[in-house]
Amino acid sequence: MSRAKITRRRLRANRRDGRHGCWDHLVIAPLWVAYDANLGTLLRTCDAVGACLAVPRSPHYRNALAVGDTLRRRRPCIHWVTTGKTRWIDTQRDAGKRIVAVELAEGATPLPRLTPASGPSVLLLGHEHNGIPDDVLAGVDECIEIPMVGYGASLNVAVAGSLVAYRLAGLS
Numbered sequence: 001m002s003r004a005k006i007t008r009r010r011l012r013a014n015r016r017d018g019r020h021g022c023w024d025h026l027v028i029a030p031l032w033v034a035y036d037a038n039l040g041t042l043l044r045t046c047d048a049v050g051a052c053l054a055v056p057r058s059p060h061y062r063n064a065l066a067v068g069d070t071l072r073r074r075r076p077c078i079h080w081v082t083t084g085k086t087r088w089i090d091t092q093r094d095a096g097k098r099i100v101a102v103e104l105a106e107g108a109t110p111l112p113r114l115t116p117a118s119g120p121s122v123l124l125l126g127h128e129h130n131g132i133p134d135d136v137l138a139g140v141d142e143c144i145e146i147p148m149v150g151y152g153a154s155l156n157v158a159v160a161g162s163l164v165a166y167r168l169a170g171l172s
């Protein structure tokens, strides 16, 4: 069997055409993620799985995404959070979305047991050093933990978020 790499032209032919709309079905929300490279990576994951990205509207996030945006004019829809993080999460919950945290926490669902989202969902990701704040974690509908067997305490946040996003989107 041939294992020739698929050309860029053929890949593009099988993908969506034109700009992203706001799908709002899955929103990846790295509200506490600080490092530019992680934000750029998560933006590309949003594109790949058909999700929107939600981040605070601050110069830091705007600059990080401007630099990390390798998709240029075809980037995913970005929801700018202007109301404060906790208030924004409450608004999403009131709008009927399921709030899912990606975190190493007591009682979390192991990733292999996670089923694809059956309704609109928001995926919260934590800060590279401090994780998701405890008071936020206490109020989420579900927390997902990615099992690890290695020495490291945790995964890179963009890797963790991408693994869970693929599963929630029904693509893995």
Ligand SMILES: C[S@@+](CC[C@H](N)C(=O)[O-])C[C@H]1O[C@@H](n2cnc3c(N)ncnc32)[C@H](O)[C@@H]1O
Binding pocket: 102, 103, 104, 124, 125, 126, 127, 128, 129, 130, 131, 132, 144, 145, 146, 147, 148, 153, 154, 155, 156, 157, 158, 160, 161
């Ligand atoms: C590097 S970790 C932060 C760890 C931090 N030292 C703590 O104790 O909370 C950054 C973020 O990546 C995600 N993460 C990393 N590894 C994970 C795992 N194995 N399962 C679930 N989430 C993970 C979580 O969203 C976490 O908040």
